[in-house]
Amino acid sequence: MPHISLKNLSIAYGEHKVLQDVTVDIPDSQITVIIGPSGCGKTTLLKSLNRLLDLNEDVKVTGDVLIDGVNTYDGNADILALRKKMGFLSQRPYPLPMSIYDNIAFGPRVHRVSRERIIQQINDLEGRVVDIPSGKNSQMDVLVESYLRLAGLWDEVKGRLHTPASRLSIGQQQRLALARALAVEPEAILADEPTSALDPLSAQLIEKQFKFLKKNYTIVVVTHILRQARRIADYVIFLYLGELVEHGPAEKIFGNPSDERTKAYISGEIS
Amino acid sequence: MLISLVLVLIMLAGIIVITVYKGAPAFTLSMLIETPKGGYYLGKEGGIANAIVGSLFLAIGASFCSILIAIPVAFGLQKEYTGWRFASFTKLVLDVLWGTPSIVYGAFGFVIMVYFGLRASLLGGIIVLTLLMLPIMVRSMEEVIRTIPLELKEISYALGTTRIETTIAVVLRQALPGIVTAVLLAFGRGIGDAASILFTAGYTDYIPQSLFDPVASLPLAVFFQIGTPIPEVQERAYASALVLLLIVLFVSVVSRLLSHKFSKNIVR
DSSP, X not given: OXXXXXXXXXEEETTEEEEEEEXXXXXXXXXEEEEOSTTSSHHHHHHHHTTGGGGSSSEEEEEEXXXXXXXXXXXXXXHHHHHHHEEEEOSSOXXXXXXXXXXXXXXXXXXXXXXXXXXXXXXHHHTSOOOOOSSTTHHHHHHHHHHHHHTTOHHHHGGGTTSBGXXXXXXXXXXXXXXXXXXXXXXXXXXXXXXXXXXXXHHHHHHHHHHHHTTTSEEEEXXXXXXXXXXXXXXXXXXXXXXXXXXXXXXXXXXXXXXXXXXXHHHTSOO | OHHHHHHHHHHHHHHHHHHHHHHGGGOOHHHHHOOOOTTGGGTOSOOOHHHHHHHHHHHHXXXXXXXXXXXXXXHHTSTTTSOHHHHHHHHHHHHHHHHSOHHHHHHHHHHHHXXXXXXXXXXXXXXXXXXXXXXXHHHHHHHHHHTSOHHHHHHHHHTTOOHHHHXXXXXXXXXXXXXXXXXXXHHHHHHTOOHHHHHHTOOOSSOOSSTTSOOOOHHHHHHHXXXXXXXXXXXXXXXXXXXXXXXXXXXXXXXXHHHHHHHTTOOO
């Protein structure tokens, strides 16, 4: 069973219906890209997966969002645990108002992860038993280094871990955001147009990182850049005016779409 | 726009020039470190250390109390915690309180103190000044906190944090420079206010030894000295005003520095 599965999901802000009757399974260990014109509900769909929608006022959700078989919109669902499972990258990568180091350590500290558990986490991540030097907080130092390496940022920041994260370039900030999200051990990564504020080189780095990470994480990316979708997608979901028009493997959607609207969008007739 | 700016600068310069010009002859070390001796108000020896220390005690004490109350209230008024009806009603009340003349606070404080059988004291002054400073602090802090981008909060929530964790670890840090400015604004109003502490803090020639002693203050020192017919004493009034200006200047500079230090971590 896939980690993420949507059943008859409809979402409305007040009277305004944003998504209607969406049913789709999101494949594990692949990059799923949600495409569609602006205002078609891409971000709403993404944010329903970790219930960030709750922060908006007057949102009505019907249908099921099943994460590991649990309906997250069930009243008893543990929202905090759910959000930990879903790493999130926003359009603009806001660093938390603290140092680079503290940005990564933020999650494990807030969740009061024990030293033993962190050492276990590092070993799992590296796939071997890592030597942790003795000393207070040494496990956190190693953890921070591991995740900065995983996000491809370590070499650029290793000499200034304790300087404010706000001084990083915006491309570096997005990779920091990735490392920060990964540090709470999510199963999936949800990214909302993660490269739209970035220069082409930084965007390329993020895409490369996604391709590298997909073997261990389910990745869902919202984008309005078709060329980006072509570059990274394994699976594609096409939304149009709140309706799930078509979904399937990338080759199928880009090579031989069945719906007229998908054809029109892919060929650039509508945007 | 240029004319208004020039006008503001001229007024500010005028205040400073007059205070310095008239107060400089009386601005001596002994004035800063001595309390009034016998006959001080007739132009004899002594200083206004009682008022300097008194004003600092009052303003710092009241700022401290106000911060403790204002920060939770300012966060509580955000939409994560309160419905907009209650929040906007509270803000309206605070705006009215902000505009209330300080003599009203003084009279209110006096009535309460009489009821409880307290006499004019440092404690009474601090309580009334706290009431005076609270609306300023809460409203300015609340504005700052409200402008914090939703995306930043989303990022924090997405890491699986609770509302309280996000508020304290992320939003409070992000708002810190603005909170410092809010404290400065309230401090300036508090230390310069005479009417509210006229009845509640009293006036004395001594430095208070406990919270229940009456306490002198710079605005009242200016008031009492400027009202005498003796030129030397009037000079001292201007010198006292100069001290008050210097304190406010010092606090402004320190809070700017602090605010700048806290801003380093922040992306706008």
